[in-house]
Amino acid sequence: AVPALRARLAGGEKIFAGWMASAYPRMAEMLGRVGFDAVIVDLQHGEAAFTEARDAIVAAHLVGKPAGIRAGLEAFGEAARLLDCGAEFVILPMINSAADARRLVDTLKYPPVGGRSWGPTRAVGLFETDAETYRARANDDFIVLAMIETRQAVEAMEDILDVPGLDGVFVGPSDLSISLSDGARLDHRMPESVAVMERLLVAAKARRKVTAIFCSGGEAAARNAAMGFDIMAVGSDWAFFISGAQAALKAARGD
Ligand code: 3PY
Ligand code: MG
Numbered sequence: 001a002v003p004a005l006r007a008r009l010a011g012g013e014k015i016f017a018g019w020m021a022s023a024y025p026r027m028a029e030m031l032g033r034v035g036f037d038a039v040i041v042d043l044q045h046g047e048a049a050f051t052e053a054r055d056a057i058v059a060a061h062l063v064g065k066p067a068g069i070r071a072g073l074e075a076f077g078e079a080a081r082l083l084d085c086g087a088e089f090v091i092l093p094m095i096n097s098a099a100d101a102r103r104l105v106d107t108l109k110y111p112p113v114g115g116r117s118w119g120p121t122r123a124v125g126l127f128e129t130d131a132e133t134y135r136a137r138a139n140d141d142f143i144v145l146a147m148i149e150t151r152q153a154v155e156a157m158e159d160i161l162d163v164p165g166l167d168g169v170f171v172g173p174s175d176l177s178i179s180l181s182d183g184a185r186l187d188h189r190m191p192e193s194v195a196v197m198e199r200l201l202v203a204a205k206a207r208r209k210v211t212a213i214f215c216s217g218g219e220a221a222a223r224n225a226a227m228g229f230d231i232m233a234v235g236s237d238w239a240f241f242i243s244g245a246q247a248a249l250k251a252a253r254g255d
Helices: 005-010 026-034 050-062 076-084 098-108 121-126 131-141 151-155 157-161 173-180 191-206 218-227 237-253
Strands: 015-020 038-042 067-070 089-092 143-148 168-171 210-215 231-234
Touching (some): 005 143, 015 026, 050 076, 076 089, 098 143, 098 157, 143 157, 143 210, 151 157, 168 191, 173 191, 191 218, 218 231
Parallel strands (some): 015 231, 038 067, 089 143
16 A cells, blocks of 8 residues: 555545554554544554564455554653554643654654654555665655643643644643643543644644544544544543453343
8 A cells, every 4th residue: 555644634534543552563554444544553552562563454455445553651762663663643741742742753754854863664565665665755655643642731732833844733631631630630522622622733733734533433533523633542542342242141031
């Protein structure tokens, strides 16, 4: 598959991505077959190890879907390595300042934009291209998103968005509410958080940056799409499994 996510986003398409918290690479193929536009493997809170994320990326390629990863905390190098393995977009948690965002760009974009180290051995094959074409196009094709999920990040949002080479932002509504409420609440729809999302959407769109958000399920994803976000991470696979299993058991028992 050729990298196509950037063009789809530029065309105004809403991207509904399946969120993979499990460590089962084939889940990426199943989420793709179900019809999600993309798959995201979570290496911050999910169970996947590097090799499982690597195999999930390949499984997503098998069904022609772009794979993204949410890297672990401060795991800039891991994110770069998973780009080398064929991820089309990467999300880094807890980016709280312009300096954090610059580090992100420095690790994940090739010179002259950043200082990404060369070695996309697997990606070149998976994207059915050659090394020179990959290198020439990579900074434009592959999408790097900074998570905005703390009060510090909210205060620095414009500075973060202004970092050259950063493609966009990804809202973490759980941490955002915990941070903005000083630990008092975990609430994706907390009014202070929604106000931040509205401000962030305006600031990002003014700079033609991609906007993404984690959504607890389908209804939240529909609401966030209507609000103006471009990429909705709908998840997680664990939640899909639990609700499907509960529904089957309920039907079986007739309760
Ligand atoms: C958050 O909501 O804090 C996230 O990181 C999304 O998983
Ligand atoms: Mg978070």
